[in-house]
Amino acid sequence: MTPNLDSQITERLALDGLRFTRGRREVVEALLASDGPMSANELSDVLGDGVPLSSIYRSLAILTDAHILTVHLATKGLARYELSEWLVGHHHHLVCTECGSVEDIHVSASHEERLREVVDAVASVASFIPSSHALEIDGRCAQCQ
Amino acid sequence: MTPNLDSQITERLALDGLRFTRGRREVVEALLASDGPMSANELSDVLGDGVPLSSIYRSLAILTDAHILTVHLATKGLARYELSEWLVGHHHHLVCTECGSVEDIHVSASHEERLREVVDAVASVASFIPSSHALEIDGRCAQCQ
DNA sequence: CCTATAATGATAATGGTTATCGTTATTGAA
DNA sequence: TTCAATAACGATAACCATTATCATTATAGG
Ligand SMILES: [Mn+2]
Ligand SMILES: [Mn+2]
Ligand SMILES: [Zn+2]
Ligand SMILES: [Zn+2]
Secondary structure, three states, X not given: OOHHHHHHHHHHHHHOOOXXXXXXXXXXXXXXXXXXXXXXXXXXXXXXXXXXXXXXXXXXXXXXXXXXXXXXXXXXXXXXEEEOHHHHOOOEEEEEOOOOOEEEEOOOHHHHHHHHHHHHHHHHHOOOEEEEEEEEXXXXXXXXX | OOHHHHHHHHHHHHXXXXXXXXXXXHHHXXXXXXXXXXXXXXXXXXXXXXXXXXXXXXXXXXXXXXXXXXXXXXXXXXXXXXXXXXXXXXXXXXXXOOOOXXXXXXXXXXXXXXXXXXXXXXXXXXXXEEEEEXXXXXXXXXXXX
8 A cells, every 4th residue: 555545544534533453454455456346255255364354344334434435336235345536536337247246447538528528417407416426337347258 | 007018018028927917017117107216115115015025025026037127226235126228218317425316317319429439438448348338426416405 | 627837925034234242452641 | 651531343143125935826728
């Protein structure tokens, strides 16, 4: 983890009187190393017995409350988490309908600009004030073809 | 329910040797009357005691398996269902982060064309074969401002 | 009418997630 | 360096949306 990211998270937690402890750090580092959002169980597999599942769940809840993590819902009955966009940048997701994998995808500035135009136009018609958007693409990933 | 829609669903179910029974019809009609996807409990509130919750759950599973309904996941731990796009047309969703409501939103053909361009460009880079896409806009709905 | 199969409804079981509670660690003040 | 006050932890129980079970009922074809 870069010193800058570390201090961003440490300072954000401190705003709520919370500490960036080893368990929380391990969760963040596993997510940072992943190419897509991870569930509590997937994190548990990676982190092993050093971090009990109950602590993983609590860390995910606390880090999400502090806006350090964002929850992603693509599989029913299962929540996956990732670093929030203010920490790792705006991106979208490719969701494989075959194997269930979720892959991060970055969109070029010009394409992102087009997306934002559509979002603004659509939202204004409905008197809706958009705070964020997500383009989710379902289909078959490279492995599942 | 229009006779055309009714026969489309009836014929689709018949392909799997299934019938379009009263309980399933009531679920479909409630979803048709809604301006957004509904959960099993929300359907139960609307349908009352005439359709037991266990039957609602089973109808949702069967209709989804038959591609008549599509599941929508925006609230964690809660699945909402809507008529599939081949029956009611392609559209997107406005998700209110305040009250949790999900509202259908239709996008103009020109905007939809732009979306498709972005989807195709992004997917091809990742060797991903897109089957569908969804633009989900989070923010505050008209009621929550 | 009869039989095979689909559908139903009440209920039990499942599983991801959350709450509880006693223990331990950390912080900051005395 | 004590000594509270509070945060964090870990094991476990509880919760709740969803799914499976199973006995009963309805329906379609022969
Ligand atoms: Mn992501
Ligand atoms: Mn919809
Ligand atoms: Zn795949
Ligand atoms: Zn709202």
